[in-house]
Amino acid sequence: MKLNMKSGKLGMLTVLAIVIYAVMILSSFISEMDDFMLGYEMGSNLGRSITDSTKQESAMKTVYFLDLKAGESISTFPDTICNLKGAQKIPIRFDKAQILADAFSKDDKSALRLMKQLEIPLSLLMLVIVVLIPVFFIKLNISLKKEVVFDKSNIKCMRWIGILLILYYFVMLTVSWIVYKTNLMMFEFAEYKIQFKQPDLIWILLGVVVLLFAEVLYRGSKMKDEQDLTI
Numbered sequence: 001m002k003l004n005m006k007s008g009k010l011g012m013l014t015v016l017a018i019v020i021y022a023v024m025i026l027s028s029f030i031s032e033m034d035d036f037m038l039g040y041e042m043g044s045n046l047g048r049s050i051t052d053s054t055k056q057e058s059a060m061k062t063v064y065f066l067d068l069k070a071g072e073s074i075s076t077f078p079d080t081i082c083n084l085k086g087a088q089k090i091p092i093r094f095d096k097a098q099i100l101a102d103a104f105s106k107d108d109k110s111a112l113r114l115m116k117q118l119e120i121p122l123s124l125l126m127l128v129i130v131v132l133i134p135v136f137f138i139k140l141n142i143s144l145k146k147e148v149v150f151d152k153s154n155i156k157c158m159r160w161i162g163i164l165l166i167l168y169y170f171v172m173l174t175v176s177w178i179v180y181k182t183n184l185m186m187f188e189f190a191e192y193k194i195q196f197k198q199p200d201l202i203w204i205l206l207g208v209v210v211l212l213f214a215e216v217l218y219r220g221s222k223m224k225d226e227q228d229l230t231i
Helices: 002-031 033-051 109-145 152-186 202-230
Strands: 061-070 079-083 088-092 096-102 192-195
Touching (some): 152 202
Antiparallel strands (some): 061 192
């Protein structure tokens, strides 16, 4: 009976953890769905343009995603927008923008090509990490349901989960840096500064916590082995 209760609690916690993880990934994906679809469409069009030998590089267009900061003061509103309810223009400022511009810079063409080439495999690596984390988690849960706690495979799974979470953060950080440097190569505005988008630190925090639990499990495993030897 106790075993069934433990298994039931473990199952509930597992489902809850998977749901939270899925919500974190999906909420991030859904919030940027429009940007993703726009980037995918423009990337596909750019790919077709590059393979078309008759297409001139100067005619190739793509979309850039920018994080912006308006002016030097927090009270700066450099732009205006028409308010249809009142038929008047009101001040506005932007913190994000999508810009359709030339795919390649005239000055830093080779550097820009390198940036774009690096961004693709890193984005694929992020996708692989997102898939691998729940795989290791489910494998760990199956082992725990069998009442196998102090086992080397469990410690290995937890360490992999922690490492992948930390790696996911640093891959996102690298992609953000590439996007930031690309934007700096392409644009400079009088009223706005281009900002670096910092990834959410929750990923690296989760990774460190999981690695901490893995270390606790490792110490517990060593103590158990020592007790077994003394017995």
